[in-house]
Amino acid sequence: MLQIGAYCFKQALSPQELEQVHRLNYQTFVQEIPQHADTGTGQLVDKFHEKNRYLICLKDNELVGMISWCDQPPFSIASRLPDPSILEQPGLRPVEIRLMAVVPTERNSLVLPGLVWALFQQSKTMPWTHFVISGVVEQRELHTHLGFEPLGPPIGTGRAQFTPMWLPVGKLDETMGRSMQLWQKRLERSSRTQQTA
Structure with a gap:
């Protein structure tokens, strides 16, 4: 678990946290x-939910962002390749x-960088060689960055178009290493501030 001001980054474990994940999936x-038909339930349980792991960001105990990951085949991206x-x-x-989803009011906050940092840290402890994603076409600039x-090629129709993409884990250190180092320093400062408060 990582606390930065009002934001708490952690793995979703409790039924309440997972319920909030399903609601954010629905909203997004x-x-x-x-991408999915509206069932009117207000929740969307991912078809890979049983294999997924969720890194989440809570603000005042409310979910404001999350990334899920799965390292066990079959992968959903396979159908797009x-x-x-x-x-x-x-x-x-x-x-x-x-x-990957962040509530609209938090999209220019610490939420997305914090989730990426948490995933970056997780990757250092795992035997992963490549990140694979079905990237939303509108976010291609971010993914390329x-x-x-x-x-x-992109697959899908309308706004639900996705491009299958991958990134060698080691390359993330090249593309985002400096940003991750800055994040690490920010976390250390935040930790010192919280200890002296």
Whole structure:
């Protein structure tokens, strides 16, 4: 767990936290990005939920952002790849990053950088070789900035278009290493401030 001011970054574990994840999924992937049909339940449970792990950001105990990851095949990105066997190359240990979502009022805050930092730290302890994503077409500039490269053309219709992409884990250190170092320093300052308060 990591606390920065009002923001708490952690893995979702409790039923209450997972319920908030399902609500944020609904708000983002049903109402905002019409990827799934509206069932009227106010919740969207991901079809890979049983395999997913969720890194979340809470503000005053309310979920304001999350990233899910899964490192066990089959991966959802396989259906978007021209050649799914690319994920089965010898020595490849992909981790699929899925369902990145931040509530609109927090999109220019610490939430997204904090989630990326938490995932970056997680990657250092895991045997992963590549991050794989189905990147929303409108966010391609962000994904490219992080170092992701397309594995095929965009798939989907309307606003729900996704580009299969991947990024070698080591390359993230090249593209985001400086930002991650700055984040680390910020965290250390925040920790010292909280200890003296």
